[in-house]
Structures are given as C-alpha cells and as structure tokens.
Amino acid sequence: MQQRNLWTVLSLSLLVMAAAVACGGGGDSGGGAAPAATAPAAPAPAAFDPATAGNLTGMVMLDGELPAAEELMMSSDPVCVMNASNTMSSTFVGSNGHLGNVFVYVKEGLEGRSFPAASGTVVLDQQGCRYTPHVLGMRVGQTLEITNSDPTLHNIHATPTANDEFNMGQPIQGMRFEQSFDTAEVMVPFKCDVHGWMNAYIGVLDHPYFATTAEDGMFDINTLPPGDYVIEAWHEQLGTQTQNVTVTTGQTAEVSFTFSAP
Amino acid sequence: MTWLHRYARLVCAATLLLITAGGMVTSTGSGLSVPDWPSTYGYFMFAFPLSKMVGGIFYEHGHRMIASAVGLLTIGLAVWLWRVEPRQWMKHLGVAALVAVTLQGVLGGITVLYFLPTPISVSHAGLAQVFFCLTIGLALFTSAGWRRSGALDTHEPVIRDSTLVTLATGLPALVYVQILIGATMRHTGAGLAIPDFPLAFGRLVPPQWSFAIAVHFLHRIGAVATALLILAIARHLLLHHSARRDLIRPAWALVLLVLTQIGLGGWTVLSERAPVINTAHVATGAMVLGTALVLGLRVNRHRFPDARQNEWRSHRAPRIATEPARPGAPI
Structure with missing residues (x-):
C-alpha cells in the first residue's frame, strides 16, 4: 500500500512539476498499518487476580571484559560540544561483569490475556546531544513524549518495521511532541540524522511486563500472573537470549542471562 | 570563447x-x-x-x-x-x-x-x-x-572506422549503466557486502550470494568491463587516429580517470566507506561519464544537424553521398 501511494504521489508530482514547491504531504502511509494487536479470535480474556501474582527478578551479566566506551565525536555541532556532560557511548555500560541497557521482557506465556491500558506518558528526552534514556519500554497505544532539552536542533527519526516510520524536526529548545505505536515491536530504533552518534531503542509491547537493566545488570518484573514464561533479553550489539521460567503465586522467580563479551 | x-x-x-x-x-x-x-x-x-x-x-x-x-x-x-x-x-x-x-x-x-x-x-x-x-x-x-569541427577531411577517417564509432558510442551507455548499478548498491546498503578488495571473500568469485553481494559484485564486473573498453578505445585511437588530438585527449583523460576510479572504489571498501573517499568515488564516476560522453559526441560529430548545414555539405564525401551533387542544386 505504501508503494502504491508512493507511485501515485510520484505520478502526480510529475504532472504538477512546474508547481513543485507545492508538492508536500508528509509520510502518511494511509491504510498500510497492521490492525491493532488484539486477539479477536480469543474467547474471553483470562481474568487475572493480582493477589495470585508472583514476581520475577534477575541479572544480566557479561562474560569477558566490558568493552571500553567509545568517545562520541560531537565536533560537528559546537552546541553539543559545549553542552554535553557525557560524551561516552551508551552501548556498553556496566560494572563488575554486569551489563546495563539490556531490555528484558516476557516474550511468550501471556497469550490470550488482556491488561488495562497503560496510563502515564513515557518520555524520551534529547539532552546533551544524546537520548535519555538510551533503552526503554512502553505499551502499545501508550503516549511517548519526545522532548528537546538542547539549545540546538534535532530530528527524531524512528525506523520501526512493524509500525509506521516517522521523522520529525525539533529545531527549538523545549519543543515536544507526542507519538504512539499501534503494534508490538521489539525494538524500535530511533536516531538523529543531524547528530549521527545519537540513537535509542524502544521496546513496544502489548503487556506491562518488561524492564531495562541498570548499570548493575539488575532488573525486576513484578505482579506477573502465575505461569510458565519465555523471557528474552535484548542488547543492541550482543543480540538476544531467552530463558524459560516458572512464576508461582507469592514467590519471586529468578533468572539470569550471560552474554559473551565481543 | x-x-x-x-x-x-x-x-x-x-x-x-x-x-x-x-x-x-x-x-x-x-x-x-x-x-x-x-x-x-x-x-x-x-x-x-x-x-x-x-x-x-x-x-x-x-x-x-x-x-x-x-x-x-x-x-x-x-x-x-x-x-x-x-x-x-x-x-x-x-x-x-x-x-x-x-x-x-x-x-x-x-x-x-x-x-x-x-x-x-x-x-x-x-x-x-x-x-x-x-x-x-x-x-x-x-x-x-x-x-x-564539421569539416569532412577531419571526420572521414572516423566515419569509415565503424569499430571506433561503435565503441565510443557504447562507452557512455556502459558507464551510465555502471553508475546505476553503483547507485543501487549505494542506496541498498550493499557497499560493504563484499568486505575485501580486490578479491571477494578471498576469492575471485564470491563463495556465497545474496542480493547485496550480487549487486556489489556486478559493480566490480562493470568496473573491469569499463576499464577494458576504455583501454581498447585509447589503444585504437593511438594506432589509427593519433592525429586527432580532440579524441586522443579525452581518451587519455579516461584512462587516468578510470584507474583513479577503480582505486577509489577499492579504497571505499577498505576504508569502510569513509565519507570523503566514498564521495570522491561518486564524483570521479560522474567525470568518467562526462568525459566518455565528450569522446562519444566528438566521434559522432558528423551525425549532428549543424555539421550537415555548414561545412559538412560543402565537403560531401563520396562514401556518404547517395547521389551525385547537381550543379546549382540548393544546399
């Protein structure tokens, strides 16, 4: 559908070539989006009593030496050079064999369940010419607020595969706009084409059971319905790992992942 | 001027x-x-x-x-x-x-x-x-x-040389196709699909294939074909038309440019697409095309209407004329 729209616009553009300046229209894909990630064929969603819930805790570790963080070359924008308090890459963060910025989520085991719509807003900030946070999660349909705290301009370019791509400009400090995603997708990459070193990743899920590891590699996923699950850990360079885990009422299950250092 | x-x-x-x-x-x-x-x-x-x-x-x-x-x-x-x-x-x-x-x-x-x-x-x-x-x-x-440059005495040897006309006319077309392949490689992210140079994965022919590898390898094949054609044209001109400086000069320029271009292509791969090198490769490719076009147009000078209207008709060639000129006929 996107291709058809594209060629239609191209054809129209050729016809009105002399009036090229008037050719605009943005990237509306018009009807190409997949239907919302609901389960229409399922009977009634299984009710979940929070009193029966269990918890999941765990740790992500790195086998081998943590690669030294690369220094980000920000010289192409003097404002970034002046305002950046941290010029080190966020790809590998951690200490003592623990790995941060790993997205951990329930990959399988929640099929057929439904959950209350997410409340609140997830914020992705551009500060010091880097995205804060670097890795995060959000729900399908939840509001993502993207803000520019920098006194320079940024473009926010999301390159999902299951959702619609978008590219917006924020030329003025303090600008913000809201966005949401229709379909679960792990992960949606974000980048700033102005500042090539800026990137971030958002895991979009249709349930609330996800977390991002802190620098100590720890994560907690609470209030899980009892059951058997496949848990996946995702790292932007090290790929993914999965573990099976059983959560029982009132108990805290533990799971750990170990990635090999590159 | x-x-x-x-x-x-x-x-x-x-x-x-x-x-x-x-x-x-x-x-x-x-x-x-x-x-x-x-x-x-x-x-x-x-x-x-x-x-x-x-x-x-x-x-x-x-x-x-x-x-x-x-x-x-x-x-x-x-x-x-x-x-x-x-x-x-x-x-x-x-x-x-x-x-x-x-x-x-x-x-x-x-x-x-x-x-x-x-x-x-x-x-x-x-x-x-x-x-x-x-x-x-x-x-x-x-x-x-x-x-x-419309005079027959200058152009007749070239007009008779169907090999030169064919090669010089085909060269800009080949270079253009090669540029399109390069653009496809560039815009599909296949620039490093074959990570080594001059070999491909340590061999003459890649041991594995994908769309990206195929496009990349095709671009390399195109480069070799273009270089061989340019060398053939340059040799032919030196052997048969060495007095035509207006053809010899672009031919030499093409030899220099295509060798530079192949070097830049290899450097682009080995530098993992360093922007300046990569861009120099694009610009040199355009210069190869432009120079090939100049050579092709000069070789085909006799086909242009302005040549026929000016010097060309006043120096009509026996091989070209289909009927003898009649005295007093309008030109």
Whole structure:
C-alpha cells in the first residue's frame, strides 16, 4: 500500500512539476498499518487476580571484559560540544561483569490475556546531544513524549518495521511532541540524522511486563500472573537470549542471562 | 570563447559540485537530517540560519542550496539559448535541461518525505547524471571547437572506422549503466557486502550470494568491463587516429580517470566507506561519464544537424553521398 501511494504521489508530482514547491504531504502511509494487536479470535480474556501474582527478578551479566566506551565525536555541532556532560557511548555500560541497557521482557506465556491500558506518558528526552534514556519500554497505544532539552536542533527519526516510520524536526529548545505505536515491536530504533552518534531503542509491547537493566545488570518484573514464561533479553550489539521460567503465586522467580563479551 | 559557452561551462561545473555535495549527503547518512521539504525545519529554504547548519544539516541543506543555485543557473541557460541560439535543437536541449533539473528537485523532495525509498533514491542518482550529461553537451555544443569541427577531411577517417564509432558510442551507455548499478548498491546498503578488495571473500568469485553481494559484485564486473573498453578505445585511437588530438585527449583523460576510479572504489571498501573517499568515488564516476560522453559526441560529430548545414555539405564525401551533387542544386 505504501508503494502504491508512493507511485501515485510520484505520478502526480510529475504532472504538477512546474508547481513543485507545492508538492508536500508528509509520510502518511494511509491504510498500510497492521490492525491493532488484539486477539479477536480469543474467547474471553483470562481474568487475572493480582493477589495470585508472583514476581520475577534477575541479572544480566557479561562474560569477558566490558568493552571500553567509545568517545562520541560531537565536533560537528559546537552546541553539543559545549553542552554535553557525557560524551561516552551508551552501548556498553556496566560494572563488575554486569551489563546495563539490556531490555528484558516476557516474550511468550501471556497469550490470550488482556491488561488495562497503560496510563502515564513515557518520555524520551534529547539532552546533551544524546537520548535519555538510551533503552526503554512502553505499551502499545501508550503516549511517548519526545522532548528537546538542547539549545540546538534535532530530528527524531524512528525506523520501526512493524509500525509506521516517522521523522520529525525539533529545531527549538523545549519543543515536544507526542507519538504512539499501534503494534508490538521489539525494538524500535530511533536516531538523529543531524547528530549521527545519537540513537535509542524502544521496546513496544502489548503487556506491562518488561524492564531495562541498570548499570548493575539488575532488573525486576513484578505482579506477573502465575505461569510458565519465555523471557528474552535484548542488547543492541550482543543480540538476544531467552530463558524459560516458572512464576508461582507469592514467590519471586529468578533468572539470569550471560552474554559473551565481543 | 563566447560568453554563452563560458556560462554553459559554469553550469556544468556547478552540476559536478552538486553531484559531489549529493554524494556527501549519502556518504554521511544525512539524507533525512532535514525532515521537511521544501522548507527546512519550517524555515523558508533561503532564510534558514547559517548558524543552524550543523551536523548532517550542513550536508543536506547545503545540497539543497547548491541545487537551487544550479536550478537558477539552468533557467538562465535555457532562456539564453532560447533567445540567441540559431540551432533549434539547441533550444530544445536547453528546455530539456530545465525539465530535468526540475524533475530532479521533485525527486529529491520525495526521497525526503518518504524516507529514502530505494527506487526514488536510485532514480534521483540516475537523473543527476542525465542532467550532468545535458550540461556537458550544452557546454560542448556552444564551444568554438565544436562549431569548427564539421569539416569532412577531419571526420572521414572516423566515419569509415565503424569499430571506433561503435565503441565510443557504447562507452557512455556502459558507464551510465555502471553508475546505476553503483547507485543501487549505494542506496541498498550493499557497499560493504563484499568486505575485501580486490578479491571477494578471498576469492575471485564470491563463495556465497545474496542480493547485496550480487549487486556489489556486478559493480566490480562493470568496473573491469569499463576499464577494458576504455583501454581498447585509447589503444585504437593511438594506432589509427593519433592525429586527432580532440579524441586522443579525452581518451587519455579516461584512462587516468578510470584507474583513479577503480582505486577509489577499492579504497571505499577498505576504508569502510569513509565519507570523503566514498564521495570522491561518486564524483570521479560522474567525470568518467562526462568525459566518455565528450569522446562519444566528438566521434559522432558528423551525425549532428549543424555539421550537415555548414561545412559538412560543402565537403560531401563520396562514401556518404547517395547521389551525385547537381550543379546549382540548393544546399
């Protein structure tokens, strides 16, 4: 559908070539989006009593030496050079064999369940010419607020595969706009084409059971319905790992992942 | 040298600069650093502050500014040709250049608004070279040398040499196809699909295949074919037409350019697509095409209408004439 729209616009553009300046229209894909990630064929969603819930805790570790963080070359924008308090890459963060910025989520085991719509807003900030946070999660349909705290301009370019791509400009400090995603997708990459070193990743899920590891590699996923699950850990360079885990009422299950250092 | 010719050369040089700037946009991954078009972050294009031309915007907005300048120069050239040029086909060529540069601007806008779709991006790269060829043609056709070069005694040996005519006519077409393959490779991210050079995965032929590897390898095959054809033409000219300096010079230039181009191609791979090297490869490719076009046009000089109307008819060749000239017949 996107291709058809594209060629239609191209054809129209050729016809009105002399009036090229008037050719605009943005990237509306018009009807190409997949239907919302609901389960229409399922009977009634299984009710979940929070009193029966269990918890999941765990740790992500790195086998081998943590690669030294690369220094980000920000010289192409003097404002970034002046305002950046941290010029080190966020790809590998951690200490003592623990790995941060790993997205951990329930990959399988929640099929057929439904959950209350997410409340609140997830914020992705551009500060010091880097995205804060670097890795995060959000729900399908939840509001993502993207803000520019920098006194320079940024473009926010999301390159999902299951959702619609978008590219917006924020030329003025303090600008913000809201966005949401229709379909679960792990992960949606974000980048700033102005500042090539800026990137971030958002895991979009249709349930609330996800977390991002802190620098100590720890994560907690609470209030899980009892059951058997496949848990996946995702790292932007090290790929993914999965573990099976059983959560029982009132108990805290533990799971750990170990990635090999590159 | 007339002022019109000087102006046409200026348009030609500005177009090469524009292609180079476009190469920097792609090489630095800045194609979407300005998310809107034809405005720039909401500003009227020409009012965008210089202080905000940072990072990728420097390349993308700079490319748009140079493109605008080339567009204005082309309008000037088309109008100038329309007003003063006696050759009707030259007027039309000027209009064709104007149409091409306008369409090119629209394609550039669509690439931005639709996040660099490969077919449009490749078309944008391909049309850029067509427009460059048009400006080269206009510069060549307005030159005094072109106007003087219609005499039969100069051209007859070339006209008889069907090998040279075939090779020199085919060369620009081959180079253009090679550039299109390169553009496809560039816009599908296949530039490093084969990570070593001059071998491919340590072999002459890749041991594994994918679309990216196939496109990349095809570009290398095309480079070898282009280089061999250029060397063959240069050798042929030296052996059979060494007195034709107007052909020998572009042939030598082509030999130099194609060797440089192959070196830059290898360097692009080995440097993992360093932007400056990558862009130099794009610009040199355009120069190879432009020089091949000049050679091809000069070899085919006798086919142009202005040659027939001027010196050509007054030096009619026995091999070409289909009937004897009648005394007093209108020319």
